[in-house]
Amino acid sequence: MSGDDAVSHRKGPIQVGLPWLVGLLLGVLAVGPGLERGFVLRYDMVFVPNPPLGPVQLGAGEGFPRAVPSDAFAALLSKALPADIVQSVLLLAIFALSCAGAARLVPGPLVARLAAGVLYAWNPFIAERLLLGQWALLLGYAGLPWVLSAAARLAKAKDLPRLVTALVPAAIGGFSSTVLSALVAVPTALARPGSARRRLGSALLAVAAVAVVSLPWLLPALSAADGGARTDPGAVDLFAARADTPFGAAGSLLTLGGIWNARAVPDLYGHPFFAACRLALTLAALAGWVRLLRRGSLGPAGPGLTAAALAGFAVALLGTADPGRDLLRALIEAWPGFGALRDGHLYTAPLALLQAVGLGGAAMWLAEGAGRADRFGTVAAALLLAAPLVLLPGLAWGAAGRLAPVHYPAEWTEVQRRVDADPAPGSVLVLPWSAYRGLETTGPGRTAVVLDPAVKLFERPAVWNDDLRVADGGTVRAAEGEDPAARAVAEAAARPGGAGAPEIGALGVRYVLIEREAPDPTSADGPRHLSENRFSPAIRASEKVHDGPLLTLYRLPDEHVGAVKVDLSGLEVTGWLVTVGSILWSLIASSSNLVSMRPLRPVGAEPRKENPS
Amino acid sequence: MIKILAACVIGAALAGGLALVGTTVATNSSATAEPVNESLYNYGDR
Structure with a gap:
């Protein structure tokens, strides 16, 4: 032309x-x-x-x-x-x-x-x-x-x-x-x-x-x-x-x-x-x-x-x-x-x-x-x-x-409000220990796979398993995640006896959120929340601050939490x-x-x- | 001539596509459920 x-x-x-x-x-x-x-x-x-x-x-x-x-x-x-x-x-x-x-x-x-x-x-x-x-x-x-x-x-x-x-x-x-x-x-x-x-x-x-x-x-x-x-x-x-x-x-x-x-x-x-x-x-x-x-x-x-x-x-x-x-x-x-x-x-x-x-x-x-x-x-x-x-x-x-659109149960915003209202620093550990959840969107048999919304729900950092699990030819393979905090928490949970409050508190964790309806990723026929069990020592030592049909929220004792407020560096602000x-x-x-x-x-x-x- | 042929070919392809979509929807023969590995929610399947 x-x-x-x-x-x-x-x-x-x-x-x-x-x-x-x-x-x-x-x-x-x-x-x-x-x-x-x-x-x-x-x-x-x-x-x-x-x-x-x-x-x-x-x-x-x-x-x-x-x-x-x-x-x-x-x-x-x-x-x-x-x-x-x-x-x-x-x-x-x-x-x-x-x-x-x-x-x-x-x-x-x-x-x-x-x-x-x-x-x-x-x-x-x-x-x-x-x-x-x-x-x-x-x-x-x-x-x-x-x-x-x-x-x-x-x-x-x-x-x-x-x-x-x-x-x-x-x-x-x-x-x-x-x-x-x-x-x-x-x-x-x-x-x-x-x-x-x-x-x-x-x-x-x-x-x-x-x-x-x-x-x-x-x-x-x-x-x-x-x-x-x-x-x-x-x-x-x-x-x-x-x-x-x-x-x-x-x-x-x-x-x-x-x-x-x-x-x-x-x-x-x-x-x-x-x-x-x-x-x-x-x-x-x-x-x-x-x-x-x-x-x-x-x-x-x-x-x-x-x-x-x-x-x-x-x-x-x-x-x-x-x-x-x-x-x-x-x-x-x-x-x-x-x-x-x-x-x-x-x-x-x-x-x-x-x-x-x-x-x-x-x-x-x-x-x-x-x-x-x-x-x-x-x-x-x-x-x-x-x-x-x-x-x-x-x-x-x-x-x-x-x-298809879904509506969050009111419990999600209640937990969000409770955590964000807490001025004490520290991250939220999200369990079960897997990144993706199955949501029933348009009815039974029609499940959408989605990144756990809890990782974006709070103003403070969320610690979640960012390994990506992919089914390849009948076997499930995992791509290792990128977050050093998640790796440190996983290492703590893998120790004999699981992770206690001092261990994960030292890693900066303040809250533990358990999604009760999310199936456990580590076992189809074992305990429903096997990965939760790896953290049970920490959970037993924590205060239950929310207990609903879908979500349970625990707060670790202050004496175990070694967290500092996460903030942008001067360079990042300048950027x-x-x-x-x-x-x-x-x-x-x-x-x-x-x-x-x-x-x-x-x-x-x-x-x-x-x-x- | 080639443009007449192009109109016919594109028209036939679109008609075929629409017919295929119509019959698929009418007979509900497309997959209605996504595969999900029971309790194991992978990021995806290759």
Whole structure:
């Protein structure tokens, strides 16, 4: 498409607003029953009533800050709105941002832009990550088109506010979101026209922008690594991409599936008919992308996103073959930070964006012309727009009912109130000693697996078993957790006679919370709370401060508790101030927000003042 | 001609997909219960 074509598709309010509306409708269709009052709890997606907002949620503590700053952001919004409504708003925002962001990248007619938006908001990647509960990651995913657009225009420092503003969703999402954004922003900035020095300067600016918005989780992560937090290289096998279509692991990744967790796959996903049609759609999207590239329609975003998608796809493929797994294990042993590469499917997000824009390019080709055959082309483009929905039916209506709201029994908020009212420092030990719980969501036989909500219920730190248990070929394997406090407690419980109050009190534990309905993870036919028994010496010495049908709360005697108040370091406070200040400054300096940021222009149509080279 | 063919192919695929979804919902033949290892709540199954 030439610059003239871009001008001919100048957008009015309907052209700009419709992708947002379509994205919102897609969100309603996808989340469905989950939008009713109550909390959608699934795997890592845990929202609690009255979410706390304190130093722990801002990054203080010993473990890797995986939920920083996403939990803090949700808690902040919950000061104004009920937490379950905040959750619904965040989930809908993912779909609206995704659809509108991808649509504005396509320099073509509305039908082509909507085709891109629909595919980016409705594809296997977003479905599988949503079923794994990774809403924070999906916020960063939704921001990728905006990051791509801003990075493509990053010529000088004065362009930084635009990129920092585009990075806001990733900044909220935290670690994985910003890694994905860096994967897109840096190659795109490098692909800008101009001398090698100018390109390098643009790339360094992109790195600086990503670093600035990463400080809230980056600084605690660095101190956690110094404090003994580690990543289990043995888990490379567990979290590697796997085949969830008939086309093998590589084919599944190419069609944006391949997530490691078999329970995060939508209904009907692996059906040969749907899988074959999605493969055809993928090939059409790739052909559309090549066409856009050859016409130079995308400017530096074209080669930049191509490089990001290829690099991400290569990382995802690493875990699917033995040499790649060996390499990943060696990298993680050398530096725990490489643990981020274990879950390779994550890195197909840029490929999803590439395919979405490519599908827009294919729809552009179909919709071009004015002859009789071209009218059929317009019909074909409109049908193409609906294809992502029809070919992935398992995402519809709360992923066929899997995203259903639940209500916390009043006992949970009672325990929360009691613990948070206690000024004495010290953590909450959560039992049974396992990370995930089974919740009956839509009735018997329909159990959702969710991270224990108790770990996010209190303002003080929670100590919980963060080992991840994964069934692999009939055997259950555990990926070692990262939290040094959890490891220390587990070691105390493993001693003969179990853990007493002095032992776990010395580790900073003030409360012990027992969830009575949670089955014990260590034995199917033994005592119901075997792991609780490992802590029974400590429990016997403690005061029972709450005893309900679901929860029992014990408080350890003061003389045994060696806890200090957990707080952010001066460096971490500075990091927060820099990040929040930079974002506010960017919003003001760019005098815009994500809505008003202009879409991409073809190379020839770029304004001279933004592209002095 | 190729665009006419594309419209037919995409239309047929969508019709087939909708028919498949319709029959699946009508016969309730898709999985209705997620596998859960009884009392052992894993993070996931590969």
